[in-house]
Amino acid sequence: MSKLFRAVIMGPPGSGKGTISERIAHSFGLKHLSSGDFVRENISAKTEAGVLAMTYIKKGLLVPDHVMTRLLLPRLVEMTKYSWLLDGFPRTLAQAKALNSACDLDIAINLNIPLETLKERLRHRWIHPASGRVYNMCFNPPRVQGIDDITGEPLIQQEDDRPEALVARLRHYKDVAKPVIDFYKAKGILYTYSDTETDQIWPNICTLLSTRIPTIQSDARCASTP
Ligand SMILES: Nc1ncnc2c1ncn2[C@@H]1O[C@H](COP(=O)(O)OP(=O)(O)OP(=O)(O)O)[C@@H](O)[C@H]1O
Numbered sequence: 001m002s003k004l005f006r007a008v009i010m011g012p013p014g015s016g017k018g019t020i021s022e023r024i025a026h027s028f029g030l031k032h033l034s035s036g037d038f039v040r041e042n043i044s045a046k047t048e049a050g051v052l053a054m055t056y057i058k059k060g061l062l063v064p065d066h067v068m069t070r071l072l073l074p075r076l077v078e079m080t081k082y083s084w085l086l087d088g089f090p091r092t093l094a095q096a097k098a099l100n101s102a103c104d105l106d107i108a109i110n111l112n113i114p115l116e117t118l119k120e121r122l123r124h125r126w127i128h129p130a131s132g133r134v135y136n137m138c139f140n141p142p143r144v145q146g147i148d149d150i151t152g153e154p155l156i157q158q159e160d161d162r163p164e165a166l167v168a169r170l171r172h173y174k175d176v177a178k179p180v181i182d183f184y185k186a187k188g189i190l191y192t193y194s195d196t197e198t199d200q201i202w203p204n205i206c207t208l209l210s211t212r213i214p215t216i217q218s219d220a221r222c223a224s225t226p
Pocket residue numbers: 011012013014018035036037039056057060061062063064068088089090091092095132
């Protein structure tokens with residue numbers, strides 16, 4: 001059996017973590033694990049951690065580290081047979097350290113996208129709340145405007161995707177992410193990508209992964225759109 005591969009993807013809101021994670025999962029067969037999806041599943045199932053998480057999300061806050069790690073780490077430990085990519089976790093140094101004691105990471109992907117680009121993207125981001133599926137009215141629109149492709153249910157725009165809310169979210173992101181980025185840099189596993197377009201970043205990430213995931217060597221997967 002080939003060695004399992006473990007990666008995290010970091011970046012500010014709207015940087016394309018979800019979009020790129022889907023491409024990686026599709027091209028390389030890694031499991032895409034989204035912390036937001038785990039939180040939503042726990043809220044729906046009304047687990048103790050989910051009920052607690054909801055009280056913070058309602059106020060527009062991040063879920064505290066001890067709740068997040070309680071919710072997420074057992075799920076990762078169960079995944080002993082799979083290669084995975086974790087999206088949305090860690091967001092703080094405490095989370096990065098907790099993850100580090102649970103498993104060894106191969107790489108940390110860091111997306112560095114200009115503020116104006118983030119604002120523009122989030123202005124056009126629409127979400128299917130039940131599944132977390134993400135659309136963009138310009139980049140990847142749904143087949144029918146305002147409607148989820150899979151379920152036919154209505155799409156919504158999140159309050160905190162508004163440009164006014166984004167500046168504060170971004171400032172907060174920078175403060176908490178900096179020590180995490182430094183942590184992975186010191187470990188020698190940080191790969192930072194800067195551009196305004198996912199289609200420009202994707203071939204570079206794809207080439208990196210092709211060299212690091214031995215089972216897949218095809219350059220054909222690394223075209224600008226998968
Ligand atoms: N690692 C985490 N630490 C703390 N809270 C988290 C974490 N991951 C998710 N959450 C909570 O769950 C909510 C939904 O997460 P999700 O990643 O889907 O959306 P988001 O914060 O809008 O991210 P983005 O805009 O970067 O896609 C977050 O707003 C936050 O309250």
